[in-house]
Amino acid sequence: MPCRRQERDSGASRRRGACRCLSRGRSFVAGSVRTARENCVGMRGSRQADALRQRIVDAVCHEKIFPVYQPIVCLRSGAVHSLEVLARWTDPELGPVPPDDFIPIALEASLLPLLTLNLVRRACAEASAWPGVPRLAFNVPPSLLQDAPAVRLLVEAISGSAFPQERVCIEMTEDELIEDDATAEKALGYLKSHGIRVALDDFGTGFSNLVRLSRFGFDELKIDGSLIQRLATDRESRKVVSAVIGLGHSLEVAVVAEGVETEAQASVLRELGCDFAQGWLTGRPMSSHDVIALLTATPASTLSTGLAPLSPYLRQHQLSSLYTGAPVGLAFLSPDMRYSAANTEFARMVGRPLSEIVDAHVSQVYAPGIAEWILRESRQILGDGTTSTVEFRFPDRDETFLVVGTCVTDETAQAIGVSVVAIDITDRKHAEEEIRAREAIYRGAVELGPNVAWVSDGDGKLTYISPAPHEPEGGTMDARMAAWYARMDPDDRMRVHAEWLAAIPTQDAFETRFRLRWFDDRWRWVSSRAVLRTTADGGRGWFGVFTDISRQVELEEQLARIDPGIDAR
Ligand code: C2E
Ligand code: CA
Ligand code: CA
Numbered sequence: 001m002p003c004r005r006q007e008r009d010s011g012a013s014r015r016r017g018a019c020r021c022l023s024r025g026r027s028f029v030a031g032s033v034r035t036a037r038e039n040c041v042g043m044r045g046s047r048q049a050d051a052l053r054q055r056i057v058d059a060v061c062h063e064k065i066f067p068v069y070q071p072i073v074c075l076r077s078g079a080v081h082s083l084e085v086l087a088r089w090t091d092p093e094l095g096p097v098p099p100d101d102f103i104p105i106a107l108e109a110s111l112l113p114l115l116t117l118n119l120v121r122r123a124c125a126e127a128s129a130w131p132g133v134p135r136l137a138f139n140v141p142p143s144l145l146q147d148a149p150a151v152r153l154l155v156e157a158i159s160g161s162a163f164p165q166e167r168v169c170i171e172m173t174e175d176e177l178i179e180d181d182a183t184a185e186k187a188l189g190y191l192k193s194h195g196i197r198v199a200l201d202d203f204g205t206g207f208s209n210l211v212r213l214s215r216f217g218f219d220e221l222k223i224d225g226s227l228i229q230r231l232a233t234d235r236e237s238r239k240v241v242s243a244v245i246g247l248g249h250s251l252e253v254a255v256v257a258e259g260v261e262t263e264a265q266a267s268v269l270r271e272l273g274c275d276f277a278q279g280w281l282t283g284r285p286m287s288s289h290d291v292i293a294l295l296t297a298t299p300a301s302t303l304s305t306g307l308a309p310l311s312p313y314l315r316q317h318q319l320s321s322l323y324t325g326a327p328v329g330l331a332f333l334s335p336d337m338r339y340s341a342a343n344t345e346f347a348r349m350v351g352r353p354l355s356e357i358v359d360a361h362v363s364q365v366y367a368p369g370i371a372e373w374i375l376r377e378s379r380q381i382l383g384d385g386t387t388s389t390v391e392f393r394f395p396d397r398d399e400t401f402l403v404v405g406t407c408v409t410d411e412t413a414q415a416i417g418v419s420v421v422a423i424d425i426t427d428r429k430h431a432e433e434e435i436r437a438r439e440a441i442y443r444g445a446v447e448l449g450p451n452v453a454w455v456s457d458g459d460g461k462l463t464y465i466s467p468a469p470h471e472p473e474g475g476t477m478d479a480r481m482a483a484w485y486a487r488m489d490p491d492d493r494m495r496v497h498a499e500w501l502a503a504i505p506t507q508d509a510f511e512t513r514f515r516l517r518w519f520d521d522r523w524r525w526v527s528s529r530a531v532l533r534t535t536a537d538g539g540r541g542w543f544g545v546f547t548d549i550s551r552q553v554e555l556e557e558q559l560a561r562i563d564p565g566i567d568a569r
Helices: 036-043 047-061 099-108 112-127 148-159 181-193 210-215 225-229 235-250 263-271 288-297 312-325 344-350 368-384 426-448 477-486 490-506 550-562
Strands: 066-074 080-091 095-097 135-139 168-173 197-203 220-223 254-257 276-278 329-333 339-342 387-392 401-409 415-424 451-457 462-465 510-517 523-534 540-548
Touching: 047 080, 047 099, 047 112, 066 112, 066 288, 080 099, 080 112, 080 276, 080 288, 099 112, 112 135, 112 148, 112 288, 135 197, 148 181, 181 197, 220 225, 220 235, 225 235, 225 263, 235 254, 235 263, 329 344, 329 401, 344 415, 368 387, 368 401, 368 415, 451 523, 462 477, 490 510, 510 540, 523 550
Parallel strands: 080 135, 135 168, 168 197, 197 220, 220 254, 254 276
Antiparallel strands: 066 080, 066 276, 080 095, 329 339, 329 415, 387 401, 401 415, 451 462, 451 540, 510 523, 523 540
16 A cells, blocks of 8 residues: 655644554654654564554553543634544553554554544543533544444444533544545434534645535534644635635534644634634643643633634625625725726726626726726835825716725735725715806906905804905915915004904904905905804804995095094094
């Protein structure tokens, strides 16, 4: 039989197949350190291999192989969800031998069903004394599912123990299922009919047949540690893990990430909506005694499936409903300049059916000139990681859109696209144009002589004043007010201000006069009058106007000269 062992850089990636052998620097040949492959090839058929097999047979038959337990922890709450039972064996001469080495040999010696039953009995007995309600997960050997009497024995061993069988989970890898799908399906049905849960182990390393995954009705999906190792640094594995989590959740299956060693990995998994983690980070395999201490300190989670109430996929679903119904145009442009998503409002704004926008390249959606401009803007947003806001108008249409493009990044700050929000501001634009047109009329009128409207709030603070002739476009209201104020005779400013402050509390009509340097550089007398009225928003405001009274003042002065009893001011 050929050796199918693959090298692995971490203990979490799987090696299966009929040929497994000693590894991790320890060799059965005392005194010489041989690689796993050397052992595999060199020991086959040798006396040493026979002796090793004999030791393993002895260990299984005399129950020297014992269970340890590794916690599987809820990524959100930190509660212990379950404990995976892992076989351990320490040979008096070889020291600890890892299961990857003795399990295949026990399998070859047809001893794996017996080893499994021993571990099940012992683990169930130990776990029945644990506090809380954790689950127990067992690894079943490839052959067991194909062997109906062995499956029956397994169920009997579980149901005959003091540990509740509905808290037991059986982990199996995909290659345990492919030998004979029909028999495996029957075996799984039998386990499930006894309330035993089933988990698909090492997902992502084998055939990952999705049809099989849904057909067998798994309760849990365990993502292989080899995929998790690169999670925090490698975008591609993040995509795969994210897809697997989405797949699990769409099948309403809880997802466990194996081989979680760092907080960085856990944090990415949390963001991706993964339910549970197993690995060095949350706990090494431990004795039953240590499990009791752990469960006393960290309570086990309740018997819920542990599915996150709102996974990213549900959230995405909710978001897409919002997306569809939003009164604004929404679209997402991927870095290859294709629309990966858009809503109907966006399609309406663009003036094309949604089906011609989603998945299409920008150059396929717009006329060349516009497409070029959008491509340039979008690439700049992606490159700079910024947000850009522009007013956009199609050349042949009377609509104006305020378009906000924002660079979207993933957890590692890599740009993954541009989110586009478009708001129809046509009405606002029309209103602005109307105001501008009216102001142009004012401006023209004001040029002929001072006739300037102004508005203040109820407390007397100026909020509006007509534009001055020749005022530059686009200036602020504050600048406009300051410009008018600068034209007041400095001698009058203080007096008018004091009169205004005194008038406000009385709420009576206000009137004063002052000198203003007009745009022909001549000084004019103006009269400023105001009344308090209800404003459009239901508040109170002063509506005023100042008009040219130079001629009137001139006449008053003449009269005063004729009759000094008249006050000409
Ligand atoms: P498995 O079922 O995938 O078990 C998980 C393996 O990953 C365990 O190795 C565990 O110690 C290791 N592991 C857990 N967390 C981490 C981590 O953060 N980083 C790394 N690098 N490794 C981690 P172990 O105990 O050596 O078992 C290896 C394999 O042997 C198991 O893989 C399983 O396929 C098999 N095995 C173990 N016990 C049994 C058993 O009782 N019956 C059967 N049939 N197979 C068993
Ligand atoms: Ca396992
Ligand atoms: Ca596994």
